[in-house]
Amino acid sequence: MTLRIHALLHVDFEDLGIIADWADTQGHTVSYTRFYQGDSLPEQADFDWLIVMGGPMSIHDESEYPWLVQEKPFIQQSIDAGKTVLGICLGSQLIAHVLGGQVAPSGVKEIGWLPITLTPAAAVHPLLNGLPSEPFTVFHWHGDGFSVPKGAIAIAESDAWMNQGFIYQSSAQQDAGAYTLAWQCHFEVTTDSMNNMLAHGAAEIQSEHDNYPDSVQSVDVIKTAAPAHINDNNAWLMTILNRLAGKWGV
Numbered sequence: 458m459t460l461r462i463h464a465l466l467h468v469d470f471e472d473l474g475i476i477a478d479w480a481d482t483q484g485h486t487v488s489y490t491r492f493y494q495g496d497s498l499p500e501q502a503d504f505d506w507l508i509v510m511g512g513p514m515s516i517h518d519e520s521e522y523p524w525l526v527q528e529k530p531f532i533q534q535s536i537d538a539g540k541t542v543l544g545i546c547l548g549s550q551l552i553a554h555v556l557g558g559q560v561a562p563s564g565v566k567e568i569g570w571l572p573i574t575l576t577p578a579a580a581v582h583p584l585l586n587g588l589p590s591e592p593f594t595v596f597h598w599h600g601d602g603f604s605v606p607k608g609a610i611a612i613a614e615s616d617a618w619m620n621q622g623f624i625y626q627s628s629a630q631q632d633a634g635a636y637t638l639a640w641q642c643h644f645e646v647t648t649d650s651m652n653n654m655l656a657h658g659a660a661e662i663q664s665e666h667d668n669y670p671d672s673v674q675s676v677d678v679i680k681t682a683a684p685a686h687i688n689d690n691n692a693w694l695m696t697i698l699n700r701l702a703g704k705w706g707v
Contacts (some may be wrong), residue, residue, distance in 0.1 A: 460485040460702060463504035465528060467492055467512030467547060470657045474645035475691040476508065479698050492524040498531050506541045506701075507532070509548030511643065513658070515601060516550050516560050529555050539629030541701050542637040546599055549622065549639035556606035556625060556637075563602030565617045566665045568658075569674030570594050570682040573621050573642065579612035584624060584636060587696045594686050595642035597672075598654065600665075602641075613640075617672045636701060644694035651683060 462485055464473055473480075473487070480487050488504065490496045509532060519525045533555040535542050544552040550560045572592040579585050597615075605611045605623045613621035618641075625637040646654070655662070655676055665673040674682070 458703075460506055461504045462487045462506040462508060463499055464489050464508045464510060465492065465548070466490065466510050467514065467522075468657075469493060470653045471511045471546075472650055472653075473508065473510065474643075474647045474650040475694060476645050476698070478647075479695050483702070492522070492528070498527060501534060501538050501540070504540070506543070507535045509542070509544040509551055511546030511548060511598070513661075514547065516547065516554050525551075536625075536627050536637055537629055539627065539633035539635055541630075541635040543701070544637075544639040545643060545645060546641060549641055550599075550601055550603050552625075552637060552639045553603035553606055553623070556609065558606040558609075559604040560601055562600055563618045565672055566600040566669050567597035567615065567617055567641075567672045568599075568662055568665060569597060569672075569679045570686050571597050571615060571617075571672065571674075573613045573615045575613050576611050578610050579622075579624075582610065582612070582624065584638070584697065584700050585612065586700070588693055593689075593693075594682075595644060595690055596646050596651065596683075596686070597642050598658070599641050609637075634703065638697070638701070644690045644697075646687060646690065648683060648687060651679075651687070655679065 462480055466489055490498050514522050532551055554560045572594050574592045580590055602618050603620055605620050609623040609625040611623050615621055622640040659676055662676055666675055
C-alpha cells in the first residue's frame, strides 16, 4: 500500500532526515507544510500519515509563531480522523498538548547523544518490538517536557526527564489500526541533518553546556559520538515505521 505522508516543518534546519529516505524506498509520497514559508495546511482527505517535526520554539509561542494556532487543532483533527500521527521533539510536545498533557520547561536541557530506557509497557508493545531492552543512546535536543496525556502509554525515560515519549490511540485510530506515537528524541537524524541542526544551534549549545554539563554535550562531543549511534538510531526508527505501516503484523 502506498502511503500519502504529510510533514509539518517548523524551521528549515529540522527536516525528515532518514524518514524521507525510508518513504522513498517504500514508494510512499511525501508532501509538506513549511510553516516558516507560510504554507497552508492540507485537507484531511489528502493524506494518510501526519509527521510533526521539531523546532526551537515553544508550543506556547503563538504570538511569535501564529501558525501554531492553526497547527494545534489540525493535529487533533488528524488524530480524531484515524490517521497515523508521529511527533518528534516539538512535535511530541504539540501532540501531548492537544491530548490534554501539560508542556513546560523540564528544569533541565538535554542536548546530545544520551541514553533512554524503555518503560515495561513499551518493552512488550508490538510497535516497539526490536528496540533494546537495556538503556540505549539517542539524539536529544529539548528543554521543554510534557506530562503523558490521559489514556496514553509512557514509553521511555532518561536520567534527566521521566517522560521521553508515549503511544496513544483514539477510537478512530483503533478502528483503523493506526497509532499516535510521540518521541522527544531524534531517531531520524542523519549526519547531514544533525550537522545542519548543530550549525544553527551552536551558540545555544555552548551556553547551555555551562548550565547543564551532565546533559548538554559540546558540539565536538556530539560530532565525535555521532558515527557510533546514527545507524542504530535510523534502523530503530525504520523498524518502527515499518510496524506503523503494517509491514510486520502490528
